[in-house]
Amino acid sequence: MNIFNNAALLIGIPLLFAFSIPLFGFISKQLTKWVTIFVIGFNATFSLYILLAHKFPSVVVMGNWVPPFGENLYVGPVAVFLVTVVSLIGLLIAIYNLWAIKGGDVTRFSVLFLMYIAGASGIILTGDIFNLFIFMEITEITSYALAAYGPERRALGGAFKFLVVSSIGSTLYLLGVMLIYTQLGTLNIAEIAARIGQTTPGLLTFAGVLLISGLAVEAELFPFNGWVPDTYTGAVNGVSAALSGIGAIAGVYALFRIVMTVLGKDGMYVLTYGKLDLMAVIAILATATVVIGELSALTQKNVKKMLAYSSMAQMGLVAAGFSIGSTLGVYGGIFQLINHSIAKSMLFLIVGVLVAAGVGERIENFKGLWKRSPFLSLAFTIGAFSMLGFPLFAGFWSKFAIVGASIQRGGWYDFIIGLVLFASVAEAFYYLRIVTYIFSSTEMEKPKIKVNLSPAIPIFILAVAIVAIGVYPNLIGNFSMQSAGEFTHKMKDYVLNVIPTITAH
Amino acid sequence: MQVFLQNWIYLIASVSLIGVGLYIVLTKENIFRIIVGLNIIESGTNLFMIAIAWHPKAVMPIYTATDHLAVNGKVIAADPLPQSLVLTAIVIGLGTTALALAIGVKIFEKYGTLDVRKIKEAEK
């Protein structure tokens, strides 16, 4: 067990500054946004340092109690990689917010945005099943508040819907945690994972269903994702970008950490303990999510709503990749997750710039955009192509890996991948429709759109990242492969790193 | 009778509270009523968690209070860990309630109604 206690600063520093931002707010409102950028930048640098200096896998001990007794953070390959991605994307969105967030209570907005990023990092880092619940609540409470921010009244309805759905979800999660606790007497993920075989199968299945239905709310799986379109459409664009880029990463991570590491069996393909194979259940739910999401997106005339439905569908694709259960499938899932975050947050930011310039959110408004702003049009096209999975764009490699993994597994997964590919055709249809609108010419000459530096920097960096990953996929691929191992070999790569003396039961 | 009650009464209370709350959330249209339902669900969950940490012969987990509370020469305390979890859950529930109420008040200011159906119609 390597101990690297200083990694607790990844949570500690954001908390310290979140509490002190109201004091900075007395000086100037603009200053609070810069504080946010500074703190998220610290997180990004520190996690990048851990990633590149190879300080992982290690355990962060909290309160001087070694893992099965107290709480701990686990800094494994997955955690380091995803925290880096989350804080980098968060940093870019914070730079965008410098320009976009003007009216209202800017100080409180900065607090909430900062803690949203820190909460997502906490979900990814934590090694305790109840602590996961706390961080889930942190991200959820911040996201209701952030989603309700803004002058438009439709934001409130979306936020309220999200609140109701996810507070029921977290209640279910809590019940599931308690059912597991009654069996094993512990809340530590590593120890539960090692001793999960000792539980009663019937109770374990019920607990698993409760846990999944709690976590699927943030992971946007089918019966629990009714909030997605309203919330994403209503929120301010920076917030929508954060919800789809960062919240989705945290949600999917939490779902599969519980299903694969806690409830799963070690093996060639991960299956779960209990009377019901929960991985198969998730595969079915994921397919339903993809199909419903894509078909709903096809009928939308509002670009923002379309992006919301598309985001739902992409999450389904990610979950389908994970649920194959082999290392290659998880690799594809993680890769797709990150590609989606980069591309979708960029698309939301572009829509934000366009709305602020008076273009509007409807598809017709995008006509002749090429003449008005070549930069935004190119960036939008790059994002759309990455979503579709065109070769030489980032999305291609991840979709390729998911298809390959599912063919490798065979059986009824062939059927699932067939449905997913069929749905992807719909995706191609609606994204290409916007792209043709952008490049079509109009008779009327409209004024050019001037893009400020602050929104231009994140859009530019994200677009370059998509092309770079597309040309050289190993940039992300190596880390994804490393992370996939942690999910599929739970004893070797997770449990024994946290509690070296434990034996599997 | 006493044994039956000890085994079942708290469970019946908590499960029926969760059920009633869920029924309110699923059927009612008024936003404030939905928040009432969420609160009742939360109370039921807390009761469930405390009830499974309890034993008929248990005493409260405080050293100074349990000094003279030996039962037949043996002593058991209620499991303190779920109790600490419930403390956390109660405070989180208050936070969620306050935020939900703030959103509800805001909705009333902007739409002039608290009815979910009317809000949906106003959006169309």
Add this chain to the structure above:
Amino acid sequence: MIIYVATIVVIVIIITSLIAVFSKKLLSSIISMGLVSLGVSGLFFFLQAPDVAITEAAIGAGLSTAIFVIALKKVKKGETKDEE
């Protein structure tokens, strides 16, 4: 012996929660929610959890209900009648 007291409390709680479902007025349903919280905090005391009982009484039954009533007053200021 205390289990019989607890049984009575449980019956009261369940009836009160049903009032929260079927009452026509919003205010009475909020008050009954507060009563449910208070009863549950009493049950916590019977279940040997005094910490939780105090917290639930102060936060769940007291402050939560108070904030509820304040918010309700704010909503009632508008002219529109909004009972179901």
Add this chain to the structure above:
Amino acid sequence: MKNDTPKVFKSIFALFVVAIFMIGLFYAFVSMPKGWGVNVNNRVSRLYILKNVRTATRLLDSGKFFAKGMKPLRAEVPYKPIKFKKTANLEDGAANVVTSIVVDYRGFDTLGEVTVLFLAASGVMMLLFGKRVKPKRKKTEPSLIMYVGTRIAFAVIFLFGIYIFVHGHLTPGGGFPGGAVIASGILGLFLGRNGYTPNHAGLKVFESLSGIAFVIIGLIGLFSVKSFLANFLPTGIIGNLYSAGFISLIYIAIGMKVGSELAAVVDSMIGDTKEEWS
């Protein structure tokens, strides 16, 4: 579309969902081991039953810990009278075991919990932010008795709240109920006089400083004991006011934070605002 569904169908559907859920929970309860017991003579630890944490850690390091069966979960243990003497570690420092768990073993959870409340309060304030509108004159002014009475009651309630969170490690209670009690005292002040407003800047500063204090206590642990939120104070004798290490410090910070935060929430709920977007 959904609006056309008759109310009866909706209720039946809801009843169906509720019934499934309740049956599941009953089933789960029947098949789980009931009545968890803890031996108070032993120290509270992960298994709360077999051993204290120090021995357990030693066993863990030598690899023998998990070889022991997990059987005696519900065993009743012979009662030995407790002798209170100077304690060696925080584990037996606090008389109230729940406090010991909340602040020490799972102190990180509590930090998160404080954060959740802080974020919820921030969210409420952000949503109800705007220019203050003067309240209309009420039809009924609170009487003089109400005015004086709430002010006297406030002093008593305030003192009681402080008592609750200072004695958190000895008696039931702690930072959260103490803070809530203080906030309810301030709520009384609101009711006693029309147009009462607390000092907003003061509340904000108080809230921020107590939050910062909590994190800094954690960071002191990180730099002195090499672990975030680790105890760095002597633990004293069980039952004394000055015992249990940093638990009372943290509870004081929590109590002040929760009190000022909830007061601010009540304040922004009561006041009328008119929002403005630049």
